[in-house]
Amino acid sequence: MNLLNLLLLLSLLTVVLLYWQGKQRYAGWLGVMAYAIQLSVLIALWDKMPIASSFSITVLDNVLRWEMTGLGWFFAIITVGAALFSSWFTAGEWGAAQKDIRLQHVALAVNVLAMLILLSSGDFLSLFIGWELVSWASYLIMTHPGGKAADAAFRYLIYAMSGAMAILAGLILIYVQVGSLEYAVFWNALPNLSKSVLWALVLLLGGGFSVKMAIMPFHLWQADAYAETPGANAAFVSAIAARMGLFALALILLKPIGVDRLIGMEIPFTFLDAHGLLIWLAALTAIIPTYIALQQSDARLLLAWHGIGQGGLMLLGILIATPMGVAGGLMHVFNYATYQAALFLAVTAVMYRTGTTDLDRLGGLIVKMPLTYVAMLMGIIGLAGLPPMNGFVSKWLMYKALLDEEMPLLLIAASISTLGTILSVYKLIHNVFLGQLRKEHYEIKEAPWTMTVPMLALASIGFITGFMPGLVLELVDKAQIALGFAAVPHHLGGVIWPNGGLNMLWVTGIFLYGVGIGAIIFFLGNRRFITHQWDNYAGGHFLSSDIRYNYTHNFYPGVMRVIGPWFRGSIVHLEQGLTNLAQVLASVFHSFYRLSYTPFYLLVVTVFALAWMV
Structure with missing residues (x-):
């Protein structure tokens, strides 16, 4: 068993372990140890990348493979590290106060597993499977508290399903044009693809991955969904979950298609290109x-x-x-x-x-x-x-x-x-x-x-x-x-560049020197007298606890007067229009599912499967 197999197995066992022991007070510490072990395996991969898993699956003549490259490894380090600190936070009083702590632990572990599967994908089909696993794992971690969290998670799900359909359409287009879902075959065939095909791939794959990244105009779901995620799990999803979209964009658009091809894809009647x-x-x-x-x-x-x-x-x-x-x-x-x-x-x-x-x-x-x-x-x-x-x-x-x-x-x-x-x-x-x-x-x-x-x-x-x-x-x-x-030439303190580098050792040293001088002046200055906030006065009037003399509402009235009308006149209307469109589409899909019946779905799936095989 190589290290990548071990990493994925350990992540799966973490899910099982936390489901089994998730209600115990020490469950958080079990999570910390499990993620620490996974992190140590990732560190052991330092000089062994790219590394391929010995496990593969053949689906309709397409081999699903998993391989960890330096890009996936970088995101995996952040993913497991964020999970470790989130689990640590829940290991004490916070976890003891939660009624659904086992579900929180399991949801976190499932997200880590799904992200590792995505980050080690070795072909387009395994990438799509990993992408879907991450989407549903994210829905699980967001929705389980119910109430506002469930509403926000459902809004996310609408966006995620739309993005997934765009990605699937892009993968079908790749298969039709190239005849394979292997990364290498696609990259080799890129010079022979027309601009119209490239534009379709950029729009479908770029748009689909941008949904997870919450790039405008696909950003409306994220703030409420992440804010309503309970406790330390909110720290995890905010730290790394949306970055799965950045990983996919870099992997599919930046590396194979490249900036030169994107610059050559001009948008008619505008000064812009892709x-x-x-x-x-x-x-x-x-x-x-x-x-x-x-x-x-x-x-x-x-x-x-x-x-x-x-x-x-x-x-x-x-x-x-x-x-x-x-x-x-x-x-x-x-x-x-x-x-x-x-x-x-x-x-x-x-x-x-x-x-x-x-x-x-x-x-x-x-x-x-x-x-x-x-x-x-x-x-x-x-x-x-x-x-x-x-x-x-x-x-x-x-x-x-x-x-x-x-x-x-x-x-x-x-x-x-x-x-x-x-x-x-x-x-x-x-x-x-x-x-x-x-x-x-x-x-x-x-x-x-x-x-x-x-x-x-x-x-x-x-x-x-x-x-x-x-x-x-x-x-x-x-x-x-x-x-x-x-790689950018660098040293411990920063970067080395011909026309201007950065040395944070000097910058931080000067900063701390200034702080030290200020501290000396403060402590050697006049003696301080600590006055209770309610033993005070303002404008000749004594203050008491029932008087609010520090107001926080409408904190930047001047700034809001400048940008407020613009937001209300443009952005709010745009966002409301997109929200209404999403609600209409959701109602259509909901009505479709209510009025249809199971044999019809089976027929549709069978027809698509036969068309794929033929």
Whole structure:
């Protein structure tokens, strides 16, 4: 049994183990150990890729194979790592308080297994099977709490089924044109395919995979679905689930078809080509959901909308299609997973103690939950792309690639996205931890150590890989080479480039030097007098607990006056139209299923099967 077989077997056994022991208090620790073992197997694969599984299946003369390349391995490392920290978070008080904890554990393990099957797919048919397994596993992890979560998950399912049908149509087109579903056969036949066929493949496969990625205009399902996913599982799906779409887009569009062919596929009567269309959709996805996040009053929705925007930024980096741009996009996948998981876990800890994630009902929690505050502070610095956290490095790589490729408009778009991120993450930490502590929260305590340690560990990874980004770039090299791009020359502290490199050892050292000087001035200055927030006055009037002197609602009225009418006049109408269209299609399909009967379905399936074989 080789290591890939062992990895998939261990993942399957994890599902069985957690189903068997999922109700026990120690189930979370079993998950941590199981994912740690899987992670160790992945690390052992470091110098053994590509590695093929010895297991295969023949279906209608097509051999289903599984093979782990550097690209799939990179995403698998993030997947299993995110599962490990999510399981760790549920191993203590959080898990003990859940009524459906076994289902949460099993849903997480099923998602990891499905993602590993997808990431190790060795042909188009195994890719599609893995894709469908991931879609249904995602539905399971989202829907089981019921209520709003089930509604949001059903909306996701409509999008996922539509995307799957587009992908299936693309695969049928490949089989008709090429006569095989093998990757290598398709790649060799690409030069002989017409532009019309290539356009059909880009639209069908690109559109289908973009649904999972939540690229505009297929983004409406994700925020509610991820925000309503319970507890630590929300951290997992937000960290990595949507990135399965990025993996598939890179594998199918970027590697075989290539940017040169995409640039040659011009759109009539426009200044755009296929590459320009995709990269500007990525840029718009980086901007618009970010400013929708700015308007949210729920912490989970704010972070979930940012997840959509950051996904657009990742795709933008990869579509620059230079070694530095691809490195920045891939590195951002890793960096985003660390700080987004830490942020979702921090918000979950706040909800565990206060019972709410409503930003208008929180505030002042820094004095009660200082460790959770530190985790969120480090997380928002990473999300905003500021030093010394790792998010700064990956964004710097993408900005540098845009400058080198002379793409000023896309650079401006990425900068606008970052500005919106900075504004909204400050709103998040201010409304949760700063300002006035509400009277009903005066007696709460810090989250238990089983919850604070994993979120602080994730935040620490974000700092360490920001201070020493060469650690992550070693992982990125594997994926980049698998995509056919040269690795970016780098050292422990950053990258080496002829016209300007980056050394985070110096950047972080200067940053910490400034912080140290500030700390010295603070502690050697005048003596502080700590005054209780209710033993205070403003405007000559004494304040009491019934007076709210720190308001959080409508946090950026000036910004909202500028962008609000534009959102209401354009984006909201567009989104409402797409929502209505999805509802109409759902009603049609629902009526079809209600009015039809089983023999009819069997007849349809039989006809399609005979047509396929003939």
